[in-house]
Amino acid sequence: MLKLDFHPTGRHFLQIPGPSPVPDRILRAMSLPTIDHRGPEFATLGKKVTQGMQAIFKTRHPVVIYPASGTGAWEAALVNVLSPGDHVLMYESGHFASLWARMATRLGLSTELLAYQGADDQLPQAPSWRRGVQADLIEERLTNDPEHRIQAVCVVHNETSTGVTSDIAAVRRAIDAARHPALLMVDSISGLASADFRHDEWGVDVTVSGSQKGLMLPPGISFNALSPRALEASKSARLPKAFFAWDEIVEMNKTGYFPYTPSTNLLYGLSEALDMIADEGLEAVFARHQRWAAGVRAAVSAWGLAIQCADPAVYSPVLTGVIMPAGVDADAVRALIYERFDLSLGTGLGKVKGRMFRIGHLGDSNDLTLMATLAGCEMGLKLAGVGLQGSGVQAAMDYFASHAAPALKRPG
Numbered sequence: 007m008l009k010l011d012f013h014p015t016g017r018h019f020l021q022i023p024g025p026s027p028v029p030d031r032i033l034r035a036m037s038l039p040t041i042d043h044r045g046p047e048f049a050t051l052g053k054k055v056t057q058g059m060q061a062i063f064k065t066r067h068p069v070v071i072y073p074a075s076g077t078g079a080w081e082a083a084l085v086n087v088l089s090p091g092d093h094v095l096m097y098e099s100g101h102f103a104s105l106w107a108r109m110a111t112r113l114g115l116s117t118e119l120l121a122y123q124g125a126d127d128q129l130p131q132a133p134s135w136r137r138g139v140q141a142d143l144i145e146e147r148l149t150n151d152p153e154h155r156i157q158a159v160c161v162v163h164n165e166t167s168t169g170v171t172s173d174i175a176a177v178r179r180a181i182d183a184a185r186h187p188a189l190l191m192v193d194s195i196s197g198l199a200s201a202d203f204r205h206d207e208w209g210v211d212v213t214v215s216g217s218q219k220g221l222m223l224p225p226g227i228s229f230n231a232l233s234p235r236a237l238e239a240s241k242s243a244r245l246p247k248a249f250f251a252w253d254e255i256v257e258m259n260k261t262g263y264f265p266y267t268p269s270t271n272l273l274y275g276l277s278e279a280l281d282m283i284a285d286e287g288l289e290a291v292f293a294r295h296q297r298w299a300a301g302v303r304a305a306v307s308a309w310g311l312a313i314q315c316a317d318p319a320v321y322s323p324v325l326t327g328v329i330m331p332a333g334v335d336a337d338a339v340r341a342l343i344y345e346r347f348d349l350s351l352g353t354g355l356g357k358v359k360g361r362m363f364r365i366g367h368l369g370d371s372n373d374l375t376l377m378a379t380l381a382g383c384e385m386g387l388k389l390a391g392v393g394l395q396g397s398g399v400q401a402a403m404d405y406f407a408s409h410a411a412p413a414l415k416r417p418g
């Protein structure tokens with residue numbers, strides 16, 4: 007028998023950057039009885055979640071919700087606007103960017119990868135993928151495409167494999183400066199609802215997102231936010247699409263329904279998450295993640311370890327990548343911390359596997375859960391024999407104590 011009902015005292019610390027810890031309030035909302043997805047009550051839920059997601063993406067245009075993980079929404083974004091053999095410019099900022107590019111190639115697109123080649127990637131011991139998208143490289147490449155063969159530019163907003171964000175507004179400016187008609191497609195699977203994101207203002211054509219990161223839901227639903235240009239492109243795009251096709255979904259969503267059975271209980275959870283985010287205020291949600299991230303970085307700096315993101319301007323508010331000293335296997339440290347302290351940290355992915363681990367600071371958390379997380383890391387690093395310069399726990403305590411969060415709004 008598969009034993010999933012393992013209950014030690016206390017709770018497991020799920021500090022990976024997605025799935026994030028799900029608030030009890032959302033779990034309870036999801037435990038309500040499943041209703042008829044063609045019945046009258048459902049339309050209220052359907053309209054609430056599609057409209058609510060427009061506020062989260064900061065868009066006036068349709069948001070499509072798929073019963074799929076983020077990978078499904080990646081595929082949906084590509085197949086709706088592109089045709090076989092189309093040339094797509096993708097920026098390899100990290101592992102998720104390279105996976106999206108691999109998918110594009112598998113779908114029959116011609117993919118071209120741009121990547122940062124700067125000096126700090128050549129430092130001895132420093133792994134690559136330490137900077138955000140360099141918009142000038144995109145502008146230069148588009149300027150050298152006078153025939154407009156490039157149909158789309160794809161970038162990742164928050165690279166979950168590294169803890170590096172990218173300036174999406176700058177990418178839009180680069181495309182416009184090159185006077186290029188390529189569509190701008192953005193993966194904000196782990197950025198949305200944790201880091202500021204503005205679909206309309208930044209001129210994004212398709213934004214892809216998922217449920218299990220900033221939205222604090224279990225995995226299982228994902229999103230495409232559209233632009234009028236993307237909708238127009240979808241009418242003539244020729245990659246095969248049926249289940250993922252926007253047209254029927256957008257049409258039925260107007261009445262609050264879906265062309266197929268939606269993930270009703272996850273939509274209950276989404277409705278609850280939208281209420282929670284609206285109560286707190288989206289800008290306060292972003293500030294909360296920035297503050298957590300600063301506290302975690304204070305700890306990493308005090309340990310004397312390097313942060314994967316080499317550019318302070320683009321530190322991720324969602325997660326922090328911690329580089330291990332040469333000769334230390336980051337996965338061995340993670341395994342030890344998991345065994346000893348029931349704390350899950352994110353593994354290094356792709357090129358940086360074994361070189362770094364990731365601390366997630368998103369989802370159902372607060373100062374003290376992060377302090378516990380950092381204590382687990384510090385104990386584990388010491389047990390693994392990693393030489394630390396000082397106490398990260400002390401540094402994070404000092405940071406959180408001296409940077410007060412807004413007072414909690416308690417009832418009564």
Ligand SMILES: *Cc1c(COP(=O)(O)O)cnc(C)c1O
Pocket residue numbers: 024075076077078102162164165166193194195196216219225
């Ligand atoms: C999690 C994640 C994905 C993959 O989403 P799944 O839900 O695992 O399919 C893609 N891109 C980014 C940036 C992610 O964080």
